[in-house]
Amino acid sequence: MSKSFELKSKYSPSPDQQNAINELTKNISENKNFQTLWGVTGSGKTFTMANVIQKIQKPTLIIAHNKTLAAQLALEFKEFFPENAVHYFVSYYDYYQPEAYVAKTDTYIEKEATINEEIDRLRHAATQDLLTRKDVIIVASVSCIYGIGDIDEYTDQIFSLEVGKNYKIEEILKKLVAIQYKRAGSDFKSGNFQVMGDVLEIFPASSEYVYTIEFWGDEISQITLRNHLTGEVYEYLQCVDIFPAKHTVTSKDTIEKIVPQIKEELENRLKYFESIGDVLKHERLKTKVEYDIEMMQEVGYVNGIENYSRYIDGRNPGEAGKTLIDFFPKDFLTFVDESHMTFSQIGGMYAGDRSRKENLVENGFRLPSALDNRPLRFEEFEKKMNKVIAVSATPAKYEIEKSSDLSEKFFSYDPARDGVWKASPENRIIPQIMRPTGLLDPEIELRPMEFMVDDIMKNISEVVEKNERLLITTVTKRSSEELTEYLLDSGVKVKYLHSEVDTL
Known part of the structure; x- marks a missing residue:
């Protein structure tokens, strides 16, 4: 709300x-x-x-x-x-x-x-x-x-379940499968559902908790929001909306509608490869697209289905997706x-x-x-x-x-x-421009290179007296190592750090 x-x-x-x-x-x-x-x-x-x-x-x-x-x-x-x-x-x-x-x-x-x-x-x-x-x-x-994915297709696949109304559990399961939910195996996780007698549990793709839907015959008697591990009930619900488990969802009607369009484009592209005598590319494309079409017709999904998103979304060539x-x-x-x-x-x-x-x-x-x-x-x-x-x-x-x-x-x-x-x-x-803390940028002071090491030793002495630490940055890795060696010889506790230092 x-x-x-x-x-x-x-x-x-x-x-x-x-x-x-x-x-x-x-x-x-x-x-x-x-x-x-x-x-x-x-x-x-x-x-x-x-x-x-x-x-x-x-x-x-x-x-x-x-x-x-x-x-x-x-x-x-x-x-x-x-x-x-x-x-x-x-x-x-x-x-x-x-x-x-x-x-x-x-x-x-x-x-x-x-x-x-x-x-x-x-x-x-x-x-x-x-x-x-x-x-x-x-x-x-x-x-x-x-x-x-197509937002209209996504929102059209949302369905509601309400306490006190009658539903065929088989029809609910078909709807869940259609919107890319999977029946849980040993691991019950987001995007899964499971049926135990008269109880249907749905693990929404957007939540850390599950909907437990209890039936009395065909009527939903209770809907609760629960912790799927402990069973603790967080809320009793009158109605829930079930959103698709994937953003790219395709109905059977959409698949039936787009397959002829994909086949037509495939045919035109194969003719092009024939015209230039490229048999390898012809067979390569034919095999790949025909496999994708078969998978979409059988299960409504294929790895790489996003490559057909123009057809799924009903867009014109060159038009941006949602x-x-x-x-x-x-x-x-x-x-x-x-x-x-x-x-x-x-x-x-x-x-x-x-x-x-x-x-x-x-x-x-x-x-x-x-x-x-x-x-x-x-x-x-x-x-x-x-x-x-x-x-x-x-x-x-x-x-x-x-x-x-x-x-x-x-x-x-x-x-x-x-x-x-x-x-x-x-x-x-x-x-x-003003910081709420009132802090200003640190003052930057430029000093001649001639007295660089003397300045460093003086700053180190001042910092040690205050029981503080000092960070020195150098232009190259080699100069960081050489400066470290010099400071060690001068009795300063020091370490160098750069990208070639092993993690362990």
Whole structure:
């Protein structure tokens, strides 16, 4: 059930943070689509973001440029919004070797992947809450611009079970299999179900708990949410919605509809290889696609089914697939953290994917339609964005030009000459320069190389007297070893550390 965003923190915004919060929310209310929070490291940009979310009260997407940063942000926002839905959405692969072909050595590399089941569960939890509530914050990596399957097909496969109503358990099991649930073996886990007499247990793909559904004849007498290991009951439910176990789901009707289309494309492509006399590529493609078709007709799924996503989703050639972003309502807020890194990363995803897939298509491993299983182009990503706040200590040219009608003013800005930077309706670059702690950047002092070792020895003596430690960085590995040797000879307790030091 949706709630309002409620920020919980023992801290209040500092004056500099409050000013940034006011400017950001004012620009959003005035329908400004792009702005930049320009904040130094340690100025509390994450807390400012949280306050903006509370004031705006819109579903929010936060994009980070790597999994580690995304995980850190997700934990912080969970602490800020413990009563709301905060989710983590990144690639679910622990190991991923994409399908590829190396023409130079005539080497075909089959797709290999190890899926992290916990991250897969978190991805399902994210999309499920986006469809069922409004107080949702998703912290995502660039995984959010990759195809996730047809949303309409996904939502059409959702079905409900309600206490007091009659159901044929066999029909429920058929529905579960159709939406990619599997009957549990010895290991009962997410995406499984099991039947024990008049009790059906379903382990949702999005949850750590199971639904236990008890029947009296054909009537559901009780539904509980339980711990699957201890059996502890957390909640008695009147009704539950069962969501698909995979984001890419295909009904029998869809398979029957798309198979003729795939066969037609295959026939055209085989004719092309015949026309150029390339028998190897002809047979290679024929064997692979016919096997895929047979698997889809038999079980509704095949490893690599995403390569037929254009047909499954009913898209036109060249049209982008649906992504996590499409699960958001039209009116949502986006923060792009470390934007100077993240925007360039988003922009580079399409070209790398395209190059690899073109090689597969040209050499008869995939149909040309596989090219449409791809991440968003940057311009497509831009069109899907609504209200964007770029967040960075060092904003790049893209953010500055999107945030300002007078970007040259920022590029020529000199604090010594121009004083404190101030945002304006034309320059939506909001500064956050003062740290709430009041700490300043350390003073940097340049000294001549001539007395470098004397300075180091003097600093070491001062640090030792205070019972503290000293970190010395050098330009090369060799100089770190030589300096360490000198200091050891001088009676200093010292160790060097660089990339060639063995872990154990």
